[in-house]
Amino acid sequence: MEQNEGTNIQPINHNHRMYEVHPMYEVTKVLKGKGKGKKYCNGCRLVLSGPSYRCEICFDLLKSAGQKEFYLHKRCANLANKIQHPSHSVHPLNLYTSHHPQIGRTISCDDCRDICLGFIYLCEQCDFKLDVKCAALRTHKTAVSQEKEMARVTESQHFNHHHKLVLGYCNDPIDETKCTICELPIIGPAYFCREYNCDYILHESCLRLPQKIEVPFQWNEVPFQWNEVPFQMHQIPFHREHVLLVASSPMKIQSHSVMLALLR
Ligand SMILES: [Zn+2]
Ligand SMILES: [Zn+2]
Ligand SMILES: [Zn+2]
Ligand SMILES: [Zn+2]
Ligand SMILES: [Zn+2]
Ligand SMILES: [Zn+2]
Structure with a gap:
């Protein structure tokens, strides 16, 4: 492998299931950057600090998905493949990358509810997931109180999607x-959506967009461009001042954007 500026001659190995053991090269202080140029660890997604490494093989594998570089803290490069954790003491947890084909869906940490795009510890049997930052805490905390304060529901449904949606x-x-x-x-x-191969994800505000809205236009005054979006337009009996718009299903993205604009 070509030795780049800012790398060490001595490779260390890391192995996170998806890949073979990869040689990694030490990152110098110059590469870490400051402020907006800050670098993050691709495993735990926290700022790079202390001894850190880059992996050219992981970078190559993820380049097509828009990956710009691939760094790991030394501690994240050397994570145990299997751990026992107090958050899920009944079974051991195995280390995966969120890109692993066995994951194949959007996942969130069962402790902090952060959606995980880095490394994750998983109990395959219970589908219990713990991201690296929570696994490092070695204690059990929950994000439940936060949702209660915010009166946020943890599960929901959207009329445009037939799977259950969960909060993350x-x-x-x-x-x-x-x-x-x-x-x-x-x-x-x-x-x-937590289903395999389904990447449906919504803003909290977009989830609340109604399927039907009444708009203050008469039937014959509806702006021309509305005919081009997949709404069904209904006349409201005995109510000529408004038109009812119903988003058709499966709804196209643009139609909801129109609705969004109307509601603002
Ligand atoms: Zn890390
Ligand atoms: Zn790698
Ligand atoms: Zn977490
Ligand atoms: Zn389990
Ligand atoms: Zn789905
Ligand atoms: Zn949105």
């Missing part, structure tokens, strides 16, 4: 997660 938080500093409906990045609470 998008906090990832490396990769953006975009809302299926409005296509804008999600930062903070989100509702996502």
Whole structure:
């Protein structure tokens, strides 16, 4: 392998199930960057500090998915493949990357509810998941009180999707997660589908968009462009001042954006 500037001659090995054992190269202080140029660990998704390494093989594997670089803390490069943790003491947890084919869906940590795009410890039998930062705490905490304070439901349903949706938080500093409906990045609470191969995920606000809205236009005054979006338009009997718009199913993304604009 070509030896880049800022790398060490001595490789260390890391193995996180998806891949063979990879040689890694030490990152110098210069590479770590400051402020906006800060680098993050692809395993635990926290800021790089202390001894850190880069893996060219992981970078190559994930390049097509938009990965720009692949770094790991030394401690994350050497994570145990199997751990026992007080959060799930009945079974051991195995280390995976969230890209692992056996994962194949959006996952969140069962402790902090953060949506995990890095490494995750999983109990296959119970589908219990713990991200690396929570696994490092070695204690059991819950995010439940936070939801109670915010009066946030942990499970929901959307009329446009036949699977159940669950609450998670998008906090990832490396990769953006975009809302299926409005296509804008999600930062903070989100509702996502846990089914295999289904990447349906919504802003909390997009989840609450109604399927039907009344708009203050007469039937013959409805703006022309509304005919081009997949709404069904209904006349409301004895009520000529409004038109009822019903999002058709399966609803197209643009139609919901129109609805979003109307509600603002
Ligand atoms: Zn890390
Ligand atoms: Zn690697
Ligand atoms: Zn967590
Ligand atoms: Zn288990
Ligand atoms: Zn949205
Ligand atoms: Zn789904």
